[in-house]
Amino acid sequence: MVDRNLLREFDVSDADLEAALGLSLADAEAAEEALIAEYNLRDAGYDVNAVLEGTIVRVEGEEVLIDIGYKSEGIVPLDEWSDTDEPPVAGQRISVLLEEIEDEFGLILLSKRKADRIREWEKIISTHKEGDIVKGEVLKKIKGGLLVNIGVNVFLPASQVDIRRPQDIDSYRGKVIECLILKIDEARRNIVVSRRRLIEVQREQMKKALLSELVEGQIRKGVVKNIADFGAFVDLGGIDGLLHITDMSWGRISHPTEMVRIDQEVEVMILHVDRD
Template sequence: MTFPQPQIIMSQKLKFGTDADLQEILAAEQELGAINTDAGAEAYAGMEGLEAGKVVTGKISQVNDQEVLVDVNFKSEGVISRNEFKDDEVPEVGSEIEVYIEKLEDEDGRLVLSKQKADFVRVWERIHQAFENNEIVKGTLTKRIKGGVVVDLFGIDAFLPGSQIDLRQIPDINALIGQEFELKVIKVNKARRNIVVSRRVVLEEQRNSQRDKVLENLEKGQVRKGIVKNITDFGAFIDLGGVDGLLHITDMSYKRISHPSEVVKLGDEVEVMVLDFNDKKERISLGMKQLRPHPWKDIAARYPEGMVVKGKVVSITDYGAFVELEDGIEGLIHVSEMSWTQHVKHPSKILAVGQEVEAVVLKVEEEQERISLGLKQLEEDPWEQIDKELPPGARVVGEIRNLASFGAFVEIKDGVDGLIHVSDMSWTKKINHPSEMVKKGDKVECVVLAVDKEKRRISLSMKHLTEDPWDSVETTYPVNSEVTGKIVRLLDRGVVVELPNGLEGFIPVSKLTAEYIKVPADAFKVGDEVPAAVTEIDQTNRKIYLSVVDYFKNRESAELKAWMESHKPGENGTTIGESVKKSKKSEEESK
């Protein structure tokens, strides 16, 4: 058998091929150790009918580490390099072997033979036919080289580029060594003994065939198996057999997941349900969680109210913490349900993501898929026995925790606050703001007025520590009795004076002096002490009316005259009495 004139047979560029693919193939040929067979050189006639370029049968006569000697009935034995035998081929003396005659004589006068070229010639026609007819052939991957894999094809080496091994990138090519696959011959070069094969072509054809079949039978609600082809932040693309569908992250599991890689891995075979697709079936939506029972079904029976449950904190918001009780079931511990005793400003002050916690089921709403949980319910409610511990009239000592315009909040015990309303701070004083009486952090004694356990409110009082002076005001200050008070407020219609026991009395402007004054400020100032007589007690409105004029009715006229003299409108807002005192003082100083 002789080779024809040199020729190179190249495949057409594959429909999915790129220039980069072809460059990869060409580069890999060097790695395979392509040998120019000089097959086109004219074979010259040799002795005994042998000539270069022929394939003949010979018998192995000798074997050593470097060479194998073969008797082909020539004047001398032919020599074959031991490297031409594969690892699993053991040349035995006496066995017959087909060889290719490369040279009748080398520099040493020896007949040069080749086993590999004989193998190539023997299977060339079969390979060429497979290439021409686009046939599928089987080959075994034998070793990895740069750019791809060496394939044993009918006993000779062919090259399988890395880009032609599969439809997608193979994570570990070494795992494929030793396996047999269906392939197609996509490039042959007889002169250089190069054969390039592709598994990808076979898979593409199979996928296209499967795609048509899948699309034809695709229906909503179908359960199919597929391979995870690609993973993104929002989901995974599943190859259903030539057609891809999207498995969105929200349809992977009923439980909370941060990334699709928590559920699927590249190359995994998964079972999915067809949820939806468009008219042309170009966009297919898939689901995995739909294959399992809905976790919220019969949830109320599994988690009755009052049940103590265990779970893991999976998320924290400003208003509470979500606890995973099982896959797809989360309950909310609202910030208000975290502590009886602490004012929790943010859930992170109590809980942390990943923390295992126990909680009590407070409420289950199956349709809304909501479970309300409580943390503080694991402990005794300090308000439960509060009405027995703090009955009305009980005296308590607490710390001022906060001040408001209407009163002061007092912490009586852990988690229990009471309110001292501004009106309950003093029997006698008009308090505009609680800061006039107390400040934050003060320890105060007070009396329990009322307890509202349902609304969790306790009313406290400071003034009830003493008797109400108004209960005995008619005895203390009977009408016509005489008193001395200090002016604390100036009004347009009169003055308010503070009496010795803390009560306040009112003197109308007409009762301040016998002479006419427009407003009290014309003749009086805050701090002035004034004598007066009690003219009226208004027990209902808690008011005492006084009169300076009535006080002087039974006095000597000289006393009245002196009073009036000292309380006339003066310059710069001072009284006549003050002006007289200043005048006398300046006269004495001048002397």
């Protein structure tokens, strides 16, 4: 019950009171309708964050209206279609994610982009497991490593980019690389990959094959991978061999850098092979 005397004391007019009460009632009714609509969706088997199949009804300006089999049509922003996607047209079937019901108008808010990501994730999970080799493009440098797209975005830690950590991992941006899947977290939809581990596995296989071929006195080509005061380490194709400073030249040199540089291809003779 409203105390009219108290309202007059605070200078509240009858018109203001009716307007306030009317607005509160309208807000309550709108909230109730939205809640009922949400329960109706759930009763119909639709859950928020579920991926649904729908049909494009029409395109209106910057919005695409989708029929998901409910009494109200859902809306997807037109900008969720990328330049490489087929333009939306009426009658086209599409996967969408049910995000929420807009309180004021009771419209269903959908997302094509999020549904695409979930479908891509499900595809990757169904066809790959930990230990598998995958190929993808390095998209950008992020905190702690690189973001690589293999169909979904995966994380390549900086420590797993190469056997020897590069000075600037951003130089890999735009390159297509192969990696080994280290970990799949299905609950968080995260995948961690390693290029370093893949290289190590490949080098181990090459090492076994190379050891069966190497003999003392053999001439081989290799690439200088590291330089120390006492010599240079040469990658022979899976095995690093030591080229001692005393074997670099007939003359005396003060430091190996006088004769070789990193990534230089050199021709060497095999003096000794330690197979243990």
